[in-house]
Amino acid sequence: MTLSELLWRWSVVHQMGWTSFWKEYPPRILALTALPRVLLQSAFFVLLVGVAGGSPAEEYALIGVGAIAMTYFTVTTICDVTIQEAESGTFPRHRLAVVSPFAAFLCRSAPHVVGGVLTVFLVVAVVPAGTGHAELTVDLLPMLPFYILMAVTCTVAGLTVGVLSSPSDNYILASNVFSSLILVGSGAVIPAERLGWFGDISAVLPLHNGIAAVRASLDNGNWAGPLLAEVCVGILWAGAARAAVELQIRRARVRGADDMV
Known part of the structure; x- marks a missing residue:
């Protein structure tokens, strides 16, 4: 197979x-449910920490809530990529296709990456003004490339969770638990250094190092180190996703079924 043929198949x-994404999430549904949810949730976190720490705490949280908001797409809805295969019964046939299951999952994950990035843009554009920090929007918008990288790393991590927890209903619990771990351990609203040992090990979670890079850039500090660490974390999670797919394939061959539970 030539490279052009492979690229065509990927496309x-x-x-x-x-x-599939637009069938599951029509624009009208997204506009009336998902977008208000992420905006209100982001504003809630900012105002909540503001009660305890005042305006400086709100500014601290505003840098992180945009990244947290993207997990709706990059952790929660990304599970649909694997769940649809399981529920449709297409995964056994898909294992025999020219495009490998892992490559297919990555190609089908693109809408969730885009959804995560657009969510960040919306939160950064709206929430600071709504919480009395409109000037922070001007500072955060140039950081969009950092958030794009975080959307990619978070998506491959979410894909790992989706592969391991499908096709059972455990994916609902797994995606919510993983989102909660990211919320707490990423340093988005609570400084990671206050979390003790959990703050140390949470460096392997997506968003943790990316948010640190954004904060360092805004403070004119060394942002390259944390950003490189976010890239490395993304590579590790991509490897984990690949291993999870291979594990699913192996178990399917041994058991004669695609259920990993």
């Missing part, structure tokens, strides 16, 4: 991912 899977 077809990519288009199928968008078709």
Whole structure:
């Protein structure tokens, strides 16, 4: 197979991912449910920490809530990529296709990455003004490339959770638990150094190092180190996702079924 043929096949899977995404989440549904949820949730976190720490704490949280808001797409809805395969009964046939299951999952994950990035943009553009820190929007918008990287690393981590927890209903619990771990351990609203040992090990979670890079850049500090660490974390989670897919395939061959539970 030539490279052009392989790229064409990947593009077809990519288009199928968008078709499936819009079937599951029509624009009207997203506008009326998901977007108000992430905006109100972000504002709630900012105002909550403001009660305890005042305006400086609100500014601290505003840097992180945009990243946390993206987990709706990059951790929660990303599980649909694998769940749809399991519920449709297409995974056994998919294992025999030219495009590997892992490559197909990555191609179909693109809408969730885009959704995460757009969520960040919306939160950064709206929430600071709504909480009395409109000037912070100007500072955060140039940080969008940092958030794009975080959307990618968080998506591959969410894909790992989706692969390991599908096709049972455990994916609902797993994605929510993982989102909660990221919320607490990323340093988005609570400084990681206050979390003791959990703050130390949470460096392997997505967003942790990326948010630290954004804070360092805004403070004119060394942001390259944390950003490189976020890249490394993304690579590690991509490897974990690949291993999870291979484990699913191996278990399916041994058990004659695709259920990993």
